[in-house]
Amino acid sequence: MGNNGGILFNRTTGDVGITNATLPNATIGLAMLPFWDDIDSDTGNVYWQVLGRPETGRLVVEWYNRPHYSNVGAGTWEVILYEGSNVIDFQYLDTDFGNASYNQGVSPRSGSTRTAPSLCSTRTTRR
Numbered sequence: 823m824g825n826n827g828g829i830l831f832n833r834t835t836g837d838v839g840i841t842n843a844t845l846p847n848a849t850i851g852l853a854m855l856p857f858w859d860d861i862d863s864d865t866g867n868v869y870w871q872v873l874g875r876p877e878t879g880r881l882v883v884e885w886y887n888r889p890h891y892s893n894v895g896a897g898t899w900e901v902i903l904y905e906g907s908n909v910i911d912f913q914y915l916d917t918d919f920g921n922a923s924y925n926q927g928v929s930p931r932s933g934s935t936r937t938a939p940s941l942c943s944t945r946t947t948r949r
Contacts, residue, residue, distance in 0.1 A: 827857035856912045860891040895919030
């Protein structure tokens, strides 16, 4: 799990770079990028937890209260992977960093109102 809003697979080191690139991308490799941007690590954190029982569990990765570089605003979003399925949820609580130049990308596409009491959800199913 990377600070800059992504999850890298088949790697034990490295981070998601701050510059978005065309995908697929050999440098990044296999990745899930729910909010790829230059995210700062001064406040908040990146958490993960496995919930539920084996075979029906889910892995939740959350970027909580993470500011944009250089410590501008804060956003919270998560990815949920469901064991035994091809379902992936991207959920966005707040991706308004308080600066119009950073509030692009996922925030306009997610349908987030930025005032909702629960996370807005986008579901992706790979068949």
